[in-house]
Amino acid sequence: MKPIDTLEMSRRLVSFDTVSRGSNLDLIEFVENTLDDHGIESFRVPNDDDSKANLVATIGPEEPGGVILSGHTDVVPVDGQAWSRDPFDPWVADDRLYGRGTCDMKTFIAAALSAVPRMNSLSRPIHLALSYDEEVGCLGAPRMIETIADRLPPCRAAVVGEPTDMESVCAHKGIVALRTRVTGYETHSSQTHRGVSAVMTAARLVTYLDDAASRLIEECREDTGFDPAYTTVHVGVIRGGTAINIVSRDCEFVWDIRAVRESDATRLLDEFDHFCQNEILPAMRQRHPAAGIVTETLARAPGFDVAPGSPAVELVQRLTGITTTRKVSYAAEAGLFHEAGFPTVICGPGSIDQAHQRDEYVTLDQVAAVDAFMDRLIAAQR
Ligand SMILES: [Zn+2]
Structure with a gap:
């Protein structure tokens, strides 16, 4: 199978309208099939009426020391926003990829998925954890995190890929x-x-x-x-x-x-x-x-607040080469991972300034940066 690069993968993910009020199952099925093409099993953690689902997958051995790459699959609505083009038909212009969710946060998920074919010979696993309903109050993640804590061997880090310009974020409200x-x-x-x-x-x-x-x-x-x-x-x-x-x-x-x-x-x-x-x-x-x-x-x-030198932050700083840390005021799923005992950090491509806006975009520089992050993560897990 021909590998799909992050840009193309992000375009495909963005083309699924996963505004939180609707279902995310078409996207989940696409991700399941993509993983399946590479021989990776995944499992769903559905909501009560089976209209939405979280998805969890492990690449590599079922050993401790894994790194969780976590992203939410839902996006905020485009209602009332004057987009210059169809927000669910992403386009590239001025070295940017535009579309709803390009920044918050499908490009992170795309980078993880497009790196799957390169995730070979791992001695420690990389886990994917995709949630639903983050944008309406982190409703999907609690049951997903509970399942992860039950079923996966202990992990050394959970990276929540919200847009931070690839800087490590160690606290949110x-x-x-x-x-x-x-x-x-x-x-x-x-x-x-x-x-x-x-x-x-x-x-x-x-x-x-x-x-x-x-x-x-x-x-x-x-x-x-x-x-x-x-x-x-x-x-x-x-x-x-x-x-x-x-x-x-x-x-x-x-x-x-x-x-x-x-x-x-x-x-x-x-x-x-x-x-x-x-x-x-x-x-x-x-x-x-x-x-x-x-x-x-x-x-x-819950809020999230860890010391800048804590293990997940330190790991991600090593992988990105960006040694500064920052706190953010938006809520994210990091507090839930942290509360469940996972060493946690927020780090992902794109800037929060573009999230939730009309003509939301991620720069191609940030796409390259998250690709480089994935390569270094793979090397670190070998
Ligand atoms: Zn987000």
Whole structure:
């Protein structure tokens, strides 16, 4: 079989529309077949309704000391973004490969896959771990990592290939994603004294969160190495109400906490709950007993923070030749690997500046850099 280079492999992976709201199974099947062509077995770790799957494969002997190459197969939507061409029909221009997922993070997966034919005579294995639903809160990875921890011999490193310009990243913030639903009581808007406005209550809650966000900025005295240095709170979407002359019955908003420390998130959630239960709800319920506020956690992924000299970081620095390390504010699956006991580092081609953008791209220099990384990794595992 003719080997497929990273650029061509990335084009093929990008051509699968794997926006998180849909299935990733066509891509997974393509990867299974590609691995199978090289005699590599893989296994799926599916979601509950079998509409999506993680995929795990081992190349080389079933021995300890393996390196996991981990990537998420899903991408963020292109809705509302003015792409100059079809985001799922990748194109090369100005020494860049353009398309949704070229940077975040199919080119890393492509580099690993296109290196498979070169992964021969290994004395220690290289494992591939591909997840689903990372972009919507790292939903797929926990069961994949649990399976890996159960089934694979102990590994010496997990490399999460998020775009870092091939620099080693030793920390990311944790994330909690939440939805708050406010239920009020509908009346004619001339009768505000008889109704409970869900929209106006939600506005108070959003203001509370905005104040909390300001407090977190003020309280942050140290340089934590993150940009920004403090824990952030952000309301992304709010929806509610029916008409100008109806006191609104429903309003909901989704929000997230990106925490430098887990305790920041826990404390904020406690305080928010206390505010709802004690400051807001009693007055709402006095007007109408059906009024309520319910907050549910949509996703929660732990933060990641290891010393710059820790084993996985040190290994990757040796392979890339880039000795600097950095912390990032976006969440990733590294915290989950770390929590499960794997020495972990984030390192992959492309820049986070291009991730999630219209006309997302990875430079051909970065493609060459990740290819060189794969070659040195193969040599290190021989
Ligand atoms: Zn990503």
